Amino acid sequence: MRTVGRKATITKDELFQAALNLIGPQKSISSLSLREVAREAGIAPNSFYRHFKDIDELAIELIDRSGIVLRQILHKARLKASKQNSIIRTSVEVFIEQLDADEGNLSLLLREGYTGSISYKDAVESQLNYFQQELQEDLIRLERLNHSKLVHPELVAKAITQLVFNMGAKVIDLPMIERKEVAEQTMIMIRMLLEGARAMDDVLIH
Template identity: 40%
Template sequence: MTRRERKAQTRRTLIEAALCLIEGGGFAGLSLREVTRQAGVAPATFYRHFSDMEDLGLALIDEVGLMLRQLMRKARKRISETGSVTRTSVNVFMEFVQSNGNLFRLLLGERIGNTPSFRSALQAELNRFTEELTEDLERQAVRLKTSLGDPSIAAEAIVAVVFSAGVEALDTPGHRCQQLMERLILEIRMILTGAAVMAKKNQAKIE
């Protein structure tokens, strides 16, 4: 096995270890030595891969970004198969929260955490997500020949509502998740119909 591959491999081990440890205590209460211990590697080895814990954190945030993009892609694919937009999106989202819980915790925990570089990186990641949703909403509006006014506002509201439900889902036992999803779907529909109605009123005012 080549040296680059080996290095990449232990790097991955470290990332996985950190991700695993986040589950039981956030990123803030997470020590370099814990990570190396969990990874089965000497403390000094850490410095061959990251200069800092903050550096590791930024690598984790890259993973979050990747996750969100995969999430979007998967949702779009399934929507084009099934048709029902909201319900399918919510389904995909909840599946992701269940299986990538730790990344999710990172995303929402460090958004308020101490480290400024984390906060801005994560906020940027979230903004990108909102933008993509905005574009989707725009396309949908064109397709259905309606208007949502400024779709970015609806998108922002939807993202807030969805992620809030995501947090709640993190420690909701599986069987009560269905309930949670039904509420979430209603909330999203509220926002969308509200946006449509308000857009129509504004249109009427202008004409």
């Protein structure tokens, strides 16, 4: 018989949400127990195993899921941009907004990328590589629209991705006014990277 208060069935998304409910700014998924997640999800511990073999498997799938959601949000924002300044500002502002989003996808990536286990860090690194690849494609698209060209767009995309994620890790615990200040500095640094890569093309031509 089903225990009172426990669900008869559970989905992966419900287990993901239960894990997100339990982890805070200073708490890694690795600190959670299977029983904690099961209790939060309202299921018997044995029901957990219908979807995952252990907490680590849940964590890595959750990191992948969070990366996909964030990439979709940022990609849609960049598609609306047609100028250098707008793509930079839009991307950074959306990134900052996601720090406080209820879903907790960005804070999860930032936390596990810096404090998680090796397998969690590897999973985050894989997601950063996807961010980098998609940003590279958008930068090339934007440069063509503006009749300009970046030298080594893959390195520019990598530098911007690392810069923005480092910025996110730095401001996640700061008040909004200080976040905005760091975000403005980050936008300037990104413009410098882009202008430098564009100028290198001129140097190589001459």
